[in-house]
Amino acid sequence: MTSRSESQVPPASFRRTPPNQKRGRILAVDDEPLVLQLITLQAEKLGYQVSTAPGGPAALEIMANKRFDLLLTDILMPEMDGLTFMAEARRRQPELEVIVISGQHEIKTAVAAMKQGAVNYLQKPFSPQEIEVALEKGMEHCRLRRLLREKQEELARSNRELDNHRRHLEQLVEARTAELAATNRQLQADIRARQRAEMEAEQRRRQLIEADKLASLGILVAGVAHEINNPNNFITINTPLLQRIWTDTSAILDRQLANHGDFTVAGLPFSELREYVPELLTGIIDGSDRITRIVRNLNDYARQSAAEMGQVFDLNQVVRAALALLASPLKKATHNLQIDLACDLPPIKGNFQRVEQVVINLLQNACQALDSPENGITVRTAHDTNHNQVILKVIDQGGGIPARDLEKIQDPFFTTKRDCGGTGLGLSVSAGIMEEHGGRLHFTSLPGQGTTARAIFPATAADNG
Known part of the structure; x- marks a missing residue:
């Protein structure tokens, strides 16, 4: 004996509903009979023709003899998983729209299915209203796809007509282009000659500008050299004198350090300062020599020496x-x-x-x-x-x-x-x-x-x- 609910479950292969006011063909695939029954009832209520199958292999047998607009498939099934079946089904019927059915722990797999082309997914448990919304949206995708295909075919016809027209225009253009080619070659030759003349004129203008810059640079360098050399000569002459003064006084300061201990000079301990002062004086002399060389190089550049x-x-x-x-x-x-x-x-x-x-x-x-x-x-x-x-x-x-x-x-x-x-x-x-x-x-x-x-x-x- 079977219960009333079990007697309403569709057969294992598929069940065909009466053909009255069918709005499209739907194939539902799930290993749970109650899920198939719920989908079937709601789809027929909306006026769709429904076929069902408990798994992927049985569904592929049905698809061998019948085309569908919309496929609803479970993800986890014993013989063939939903993603594999979905890929094979769409290979056989490329225009087939797919809605996947997933459990709570299969959300990531459902998202992966949508990335592979599924238009929607239903999460178990779902209500009849959710099924109706999903079916309507899925069939709307089908209708849009058919409309797009018709428009593409219409566009293809228009493109063929445009191609014929384009070829005719190309012939006219080729003829006109041949007439203009000789004129263009002559114009290009004239343009090149004018460009050469303009480049030569620009080169002469730049040479004059550079000559003027060099003359200005000579005047600038002479003034800069005079202004820099005066204080630099003061540094160059006096720093060796400071070195000699430091040499003479450091011996006295060293004795002071040895006899009375460390003391401060300019806020620094003398024991540290005595190591730095020779380096500072040497650095001043090196910097002064460096300034002298820079000014000399600028003078040489200006004179092109x-x-x-x-x-x-x-x-x-x-x-x-x-x-x-x-x-x-x-x-x-x-x-x-x-x-x-x-x-x-x-x-x-x-x-x-x-x-x-x-x-x-x-x-x-x-x-x-x-x-x-x-x-x-x-x-x-x-x-x-x-x-x-x-x-x-x-x-x-x-x-x-x-x-x-x-x-x-x-x-x-x-x-x-x-x-x-x-x-x-x-x-x-x-x-x-x-x-x-x-x-x-x-x-x-x-x-x-x-x-x-x-x-x-x-x-x-x-x-x-």
Whole structure:
């Protein structure tokens, strides 16, 4: 004997409802008979034709002989899981819309099914009203899909007509293009000739501007040199005197320290101060000499002088001297300074101090480019045996240089740091020095990825005289 509820369960294969006012065909697949019964009752109430199956294999047999608009399938079934069955069903009937049925612990699987194309999911237990809403929405998807297919077919016909019209127009255009081609070629030739004339005129104009800039620079350098050299000469003359005074008085102060213990000078213990004062005085003298060389280099640049260019020296020595002069700025700018100087570099010929000025300018630019002391600077020398060149690389991990500025950075007076006191002369002076030495500066940079500056010198044979 079976209960009343069991007698109402659809057969295991499928059950077909009476064909009156059917609005679409639905296939329901679930291993729970009561779920199939509930879906069937609500679907027939809405006027749909319903077929049911207890699992994926049985449902695929039904689909072999009948097409459906909407599929409702459980996720967990004994013979074939819902995702596998859904994929196979849609492979056989691509236009089939799918609603998945899931338990409370199968929500993630239901979401995965929707990512694979399901339009909705029902979570067990569900009410008749939820089934009706899901069915209506699912069938609405079917109707929209059919409407879309009809529109696509209509669009395809229109496209074919447009293609025919387009081909006709293309023939007309090709004929007209052939007529215009000769005229265009002549116009292009005229444009190129005009562009060449304009470029030549622009080049002459720039040459005049650069000549005027150089003349202005000569006047500027003469005034700056006079104003800087006067106080610098005062420093240069008096600092050695201070050194001698310190040498003479430090012996007396040392005896005072030995006899009476430590005492303060300028707010500092003498025992500490006696170690720092010689370094401070030496630093003042080195800085004064540095100012003198900078002014001399600016004067040489303005005069385009090539004096004292016969020295033969090692580029590594120049780099070490520049690093020593900039030890303090480099220490403040970065905690990651890497020095990689190649052994047995061939010498270069020119002026030691001028090349040192180039190295200092490149190092200063690298320091200014860094946003944080955690960013690094790498200084590297190498010998390019293929081209017999000695190369200095200064690589920074700064913000980089925009492409629009990269080609201008060696121009006189061009600077992106004018608000910070930049004059735009550092790289311009360096470029002139490199030309005097038969070399060149080359920069590569990507915004946000840093800059690599290369100073490329021709190698020379060692001077045996």
